[in-house]
Amino acid sequence: xxxxxxxxxxxxxxxxxxxxxxxxxxxxxxxxxxxxxxxxxxxxxxxxxxxxxxxxxxxxxxxxxxxxxxxxxxxxxxxxxxxxxxxxxxxxxxxxxxxxxxxxxxxxxxxxxxxxxxxxxxxxxxxxxxxxxxxxxxxxxxxxxxxxxxxxxxxxxxxxxxxxxxxxxxxxxxxxxxxxxxxxxxxxxxxxxxxxxxxxxxxxxxxxxxxxxxxxxxxxxxxxxxxxxxxxxxxxxxxxxxxxxxxxxxxxxxxxxxxxxxxxxxxxxxxxxxxxxxxxxxxxxxxxxxxxxxxxxxxxxxxxxxxxxxxxxxxxxxxxxxxxxxxxxxxxxxxxxxxxxxxxxxxxxxxxxxxxxxxxxxxxxxxxxxxxxxxxxxxxxxxxxxxxxxxxxxxxxxxxxxxxxxxxxxxxxxxxxxxxxxxxxxxxxxxxxxxxxxxxx
Amino acid sequence: xxxxxxxxxxxxxxxxxxxxxxxxxxxxxxxxxxxxxxxxxxxxxxxxxxxxxxxxxxxxxxxxxxxxxxxxxxxxxxxxxxxxxxxxxxxxxxxxxxxxxxxxxxxxxxxxxxxxxxxxxxxxxxxxxxxxxxxxxxxxxxxxxxxxxxxxxxxxxxxxxxxxxxxxxxxxxxxxxxxxxxxxxxxxxxxxxxxxxxxxxxxxxxxxxxxxxxxxxxxxxxxxxxxxxxxxxxxxxxxxxxxxxxxxxxxxxxxxxxxxxxxxxxxxxxxxxxxxxxxxxxxxxxx
Numbered sequence: 001x002x003x004x005x006x007x008x009x010x011x012x013x014x015x016x017x018x019x020x021x022x023x024x025x026x027x028x029x030x031x032x033x034x035x036x037x038x039x040x041x042x043x044x045x046x047x048x049x050x051x052x053x054x055x056x057x058x059x060x061x062x063x064x065x066x067x068x069x070x071x072x073x074x075x076x077x078x079x080x081x082x083x084x085x086x087x088x089x090x091x092x093x094x095x096x097x098x099x100x101x102x103x104x105x106x107x108x109x110x111x112x113x114x115x116x117x118x119x120x121x122x123x124x125x126x127x128x129x130x131x132x133x134x135x136x137x138x139x140x141x142x143x144x145x146x147x148x149x150x151x152x153x154x155x156x157x158x159x160x161x162x163x164x165x166x167x168x169x170x171x172x173x174x175x176x177x178x179x180x181x182x183x184x185x186x187x188x189x190x191x192x193x194x195x196x197x198x199x200x201x202x203x204x205x206x207x208x209x210x211x212x213x214x215x216x217x218x219x220x221x222x223x224x225x226x227x228x229x230x231x232x233x234x235x236x237x238x239x240x241x242x243x244x245x246x247x248x249x250x251x252x253x254x255x256x257x258x259x260x261x262x263x264x265x266x267x268x269x270x271x272x273x274x275x276x277x278x279x280x281x282x283x284x285x286x287x288x289x290x291x292x293x294x295x296x297x298x299x300x301x302x303x304x305x306x307x308x309x310x311x312x313x314x315x316x317x318x319x320x321x322x323x324x325x326x327x328x329x330x331x332x333x334x335x336x337x338x339x340x341x342x343x344x345x346x347x348x349x350x351x352x353x354x355x356x357x358x359x360x361x362x363x364x365x366x367x368x369x370x371x372x373x374x375x376x377x378x379x380x381x382x383x384x385x386x387x388x389x390x391x392x393x394x395x396x397x398x399x400x401x402x403x404x405x406x407x408x409x410x411x412x413x414x415x416x417x418x419x420x421x422x423x424x425x426x427x428x429x430x431x432x433x434x435x436x437x438x439x440x441x
Numbered sequence: 442x443x444x445x446x447x448x449x450x451x452x453x454x455x456x457x458x459x460x461x462x463x464x465x466x467x468x469x470x471x472x473x474x475x476x477x478x479x480x481x482x483x484x485x486x487x488x489x490x491x492x493x494x495x496x497x498x499x500x501x502x503x504x505x506x507x508x509x510x511x512x513x514x515x516x517x518x519x520x521x522x523x524x525x526x527x528x529x530x531x532x533x534x535x536x537x538x539x540x541x542x543x544x545x546x547x548x549x550x551x552x553x554x555x556x557x558x559x560x561x562x563x564x565x566x567x568x569x570x571x572x573x574x575x576x577x578x579x580x581x582x583x584x585x586x587x588x589x590x591x592x593x594x595x596x597x598x599x600x601x602x603x604x605x606x607x608x609x610x611x612x613x614x615x616x617x618x619x620x621x622x623x624x625x626x627x628x629x630x631x632x633x634x635x636x637x638x639x640x641x642x643x644x645x646x647x648x649x650x651x652x653x654x655x656x657x658x659x660x661x662x663x664x665x666x667x668x669x670x671x672x673x674x675x676x677x678x679x680x681x682x683x684x685x686x687x688x689x690x691x692x693x694x695x696x697x698x699x700x701x702x703x704x705x706x707x708x709x710x711x712x713x714x715x716x717x718x719x720x721x722x723x724x725x726x727x728x
Binding site: 091339340360362425428 | 583
């Protein structure tokens with residue numbers, strides 16, 4: 001039986017995308033205050049350049065990158081810097097952030113074109129421009145994009161894969177981006193292919209987004225060697241390594257990057273953002289995110305200034321319903337519950353999901369019955385049942401020996417476990433313990 | 442019968458085996474004579490006088506290693522935090538050394554934010570350990586530095602010295618604490634420190650927030666107002682990173698005057714047990 005392109009194992013959680021899949025992207029009004037943490041990306045935090053009292057225009061540079069794997073922070077609205085201080089961060093800590101009191105009456109016109117046109121630039125200059133525009137991966141991990149655009153001298157890359165899977169339930173950010181901004185996706189891809197010197201590209205999109213496939217196909221540039229591959233719907237297809245397996249059949253070796261098998265994967269929203277910064281001349285100061293769930297009055301897809309408090313974004317969607325109980329940033333499979341609605345949304349925030357009491361009910365966890373469901377679900381072929389036992393005994397080193405490093409915390413094992421064992425959470429802890437063990441050793 | 446049992450049937454194997462045994466026995470005797478490693482017989486005896494729990498508080502890799510250290514006079518009996526005064530004297534007189542002076546050290550918690558003063562801002566429903574909760578957006582407590590109250594320290598303590606109070610703060614019994622460091626390693630928020638008991642001036646807070654921001658999330662937080670630093674003898678307290686920091690090199694200058702004007706009670710003068718004075722029962726907060 002031919003089941004279409006996909007990877008082995010994985011799960012099929014209810015999608016819940018119908019809440020927002022058909023709703024056009026709209027812009028939310030500027031909030032009164034914006035909080036921009038210096039650490040919104042993977043890598044070193046940015047260095048602040050402004051002081052309280054400074055007046056900034058929309059798009060102004062507020063904090064510079066600190067090293068190669070780092071990213072600058074720009075003002076997402078015109079206003080006055082009120083403080084450079086500790087503020088709640090979505091990761092649960094208080095971390096240094098720049099506070100801006102927004103001038104809501106302002107026309108929000110930026111000073112000048114901050115990003116040059118790309119057509120005349122060399123690949124190195126494009127990478128540098130993207131770096132200065134503060135573009136990071138919008139799929140959630142917020143890895144600085146310029147690092148992925150820079151062509152590594154010793155690697156042979158033969159194909160670029162665009163990730164339009166959006167396999168997380170609820171989220172429709174990438175979906176709407178593909179439907180509404182197909183030209184940006186293609187233009188971003190063109191820029192990326194020029195930078196990497198790659199002639200061939202593939203776009204992986206799950207079959208549950210036929211309108212996105214149609215929109216992209218209609219605007220597909222005929223001069224590029226690019227094909228759109230509809231994929232069988234399955235979670236976690238949007239994980240880099242799963243996607244490579246699905247569209248190319250190549251397997252990324254353990255501990256290696258996709259580069260190792262000649263591939264660079266980029267999320268469609270990130271690619272559209274690369275095109276957007278060159279098109280508008282503005283750095284990455286706003287992003288599209290899905291605000292959804294039964295706990296939100298009017299779910300939708302919003303263009304949100306980076307640094308807007310979660311509370312303000314929810315208000316822009318009619319606020320929370322009576323039954324709202326849990327707020328998750330990102331999708332429900334890999335996203336993190338948010339204790340503090342005063343925390344801001346970041347460049348990497350793909351969505352806000354408000355779940356109701358009946359969806360988050362606590363279920364008691366029982367002993368493992370060795371049913372093997374988790375083995376059949378794990379997309380990276382680990383043995384979660386063995387790892388779970390080791391985690392319970394805090395035998396971190398042995399977990400490392402069982403390739404815990406390959407686990408991406410996708411949550412498939414927890415999802416299928418009939419005993420409700422929070423396997424994924426236990427593995428997250430184990431990874432953390434191993435990291436701190438290594439940093440002290 | 443031609444396979445009659447002759448004497449040699451027994452004699453030959455006996456001689457072979459006996460010869461082999463004798464040869465190896467001689468080898469062992471020679472090895473014992475020339476390759477001998479002399480060990481001070483006192484080590485075994487001292488090790489038997491030690492508690493044998495291998496807690497590690499002495500800084501050695503267990504009781505046996507500590508016994509070796511004692512015999513080699515690299516350490517003093519007082520280095521063991523678990524020996525009673527009598528036992529210590531026994532060890533000292535057995536070895537003919539001074540018992541030594543050691544100030545008792547105990548684990549101190551740098552947080553006084555129990556459930557009545559530092560509320561949760563969200564309910565955490567996951568795996569009920571501090572380490573797991575801390576990994577989910579900090580654990581849901583309003584103060585991201587504060588004690589999560591899920592008792593990882595109580596579980597880690599092998600000496601029954603830590604117990605959670607009803608408001609979710611661990612209490613350390615100084616008499617039972619061996620200063621072994623297990624709770625220090627167990628706490629994901631790094632709230633435990635091992636301190637000599639004569640260091641009595643303790644800032645029971647790790648929050649880097651200042652002023653109203655700090656007080657908004659915990660009513661016993663250090664607001665970095667600096668009053669304690671002004672009142673204490675010069676150089677005893679410095680303000681750093683949103684906290685009052687006691688310089689224990691000047692511990693002999695520290696006194697209770699430093700805590701008198703603290704608006705939140707974040708800095709405390711601790712005699713014996715921490716958190717002995719029962720805080721105002723917060724009515725509905727408990728339970």
